[in-house]
Amino acid sequence: MNFLEEKILMDGTIKQGNLLKIDNFLNHQIDINIMRQIANEIKHRFQDVEVNKVLTIEASGIAIATMVGCLFDVPIVFAKKGESAIVSEDKYESLAYSFTHKKINYVFVSKPYLQATDKVLIVDDFLADGQASLALIDIVHQAGAQLSGIGIAVEKGWQKGGNILREMGVRLESIAIVEEMDWETQSIRFRNQPKCKLYRSC
Amino acid sequence: MNFLEEKILMDGTIKQGNLLKIDNFLNHQIDINIMRQIANEIKHRFQDVEVNKVLTIEASGIAIATMVGCLFDVPIVFAKKGESAIVSEDKYESLAYSFTHKKINYVFVSKPYLQATDKVLIVDDFLADGQASLALIDIVHQAGAQLSGIGIAVEKGWQKGGNILREMGVRLESIAIVEEMDWETQSIRFRNQPKCKLYRSC
Numbered sequence: 001m002n003f004l005e006e007k008i009l010m011d012g013t014i015k016q017g018n019l020l021k022i023d024n025f026l027n028h029q030i031d032i033n034i035m036r037q038i039a040n041e042i043k044h045r046f047q048d049v050e051v052n053k054v055l056t057i058e059a060s061g062i063a064i065a066t067m068v069g070c071l072f073d074v075p076i077v078f079a080k081k082g083e084s085a086i087v088s089e090d091k092y093e094s095l096a097y098s099f100t101h102k103k104i105n106y107v108f109v110s111k112p113y114l115q116a117t118d119k120v121l122i123v124d125d126f127l128a129d130g131q132a133s134l135a136l137i138d139i140v141h142q143a144g145a146q147l148s149g150i151g152i153a154v155e156k157g158w159q160k161g162g163n164i165l166r167e168m169g170v171r172l173e174s175i176a177i178v179e180e181m182d183w184e185t186q187s188i189r190f191r192n193q194p195k196c197k198l199y200r201s202c
Numbered sequence: 203m204n205f206l207e208e209k210i211l212m213d214g215t216i217k218q219g220n221l222l223k224i225d226n227f228l229n230h231q232i233d234i235n236i237m238r239q240i241a242n243e244i245k246h247r248f249q250d251v252e253v254n255k256v257l258t259i260e261a262s263g264i265a266i267a268t269m270v271g272c273l274f275d276v277p278i279v280f281a282k283k284g285e286s287a288i289v290s291e292d293k294y295e296s297l298a299y300s301f302t303h304k305k306i307n308y309v310f311v312s313k314p315y316l317q318a319t320d321k322v323l324i325v326d327d328f329l330a331d332g333q334a335s336l337a338l339i340d341i342v343h344q345a346g347a348q349l350s351g352i353g354i355a356v357e358k359g360w361q362k363g364g365n366i367l368r369e370m371g372v373r374l375e376s377i378a379i380v381e382e383m384d385w386e387t388q389s390i391r392f393r394n395q396p397k398c399k400l401y402r403s404c
Binding site: 024029030058060062067069074078110112 | 226230232233234238260262265267268269275276277278279280311315
């Protein structure tokens with residue numbers, strides 16, 4: 001069991017509706033030590049590929065992207081959602097449905113910040129249905145850039161995003177893949193791991 | 203002239219309506235070297251105060267907060283905007299009007315992530331009317347926590363936020379304070395600096 005799976009067991013909660021709540025260390029409050037480890041692990045897993053830009057989507061992907069960009073020593077781009085009075089018309093656009101917020105997000109990146117010469121590593125905190133990743137891949141392709149891979153902290157293995165991306169031939173690395181969760185027993189099973197109750201009682 | 207003022211002169215653009223566009227290195231694409239320097243400068247300016255938590259507001263404050271939290275080696279909390287299906291009712295709430303997006307944002311932090319024992323450094327990329335900072339201060343006070351100060355990358359000195367915060371006695375450190383800008387001549391004046399044209403022609 002790796003550091004992130006252990007952290008989820010220690011500090012995660014399963015809410016009714018099988019929602020994994022780990023916003024105490026990943027995406028509301030951020031445990032900087034776990035974030036450093038996540039970034040180091042993503043850097044390690046993509047050490048053999050060329051990366052000259054890290055791409056994510058606002059908001060909660062930005063912390064991981066910043067740490068990963070720092071390790072690769074490359075610029076970070078975060079795709080924005082919705083309209084802004086400042087951003088120019090000169091942008092790549094895609095759409096992503098957010099199941100969390102139950103709305104379609106208009107996702108965009110200003111054209112100058114993605115070039116055909118870019119080798120792009122996409123990173124995000126969660127992968128579920130893959131809507132955000134697919135929108136970002138669409139944008140990378142519109143720019144004529146090369147996708148180096150996708151690095152994810154927590155993948156919800158029973159949702160379709162991981163399968164879609166792997167079947168597309170995308171190099172996808174998820175540090176923790178949650179295979180199943182049960183709210184009533186507060187138990188969780190990670191891919192290739194035994195089922196455990198939260199708070200470390202495996 | 204410091205590194206951030208020089209970077210703005212080199213890479214910034216003034217758009218019609220006196221909008222400073224520096225999203226090529228600060229808040230859409232992120233130049234990781236500038237971000238490291240911003241974080242180091244904020245750490246340096248607050249080296250004499252106690253900080254055990256860094257607080258910002260999504261989305262574009264997250265990159266600076268992550269780097270600053272990394273240097274202080276403390277947790278980062280980013281206040282969220284709007285509603286979410288996951289976050290519990292147990293939260294501190296405030297309101298902030300966004301002049302950029304022309305709407306009122308509902309700003310919140312889950313209560314467990316701010317404690318009365320916390321000594322909080324607020325950081326953000328921009329300070330204009332101070333709406334976001336005032337909402338974050340309100341939340342810090344609701345938690346009974348102590349405000350250690352506010353660290354800002356770029357302050358718009360002709361807008362009221364800086365004055366309001368300084369008159370409140372808040373320790374505010376802004377790395378670059380834009381005093382005036384002129385779209386027609388693409389010129390800019392930083393506080394205590396001569397007026398310069400963009401692209402370094404001072």
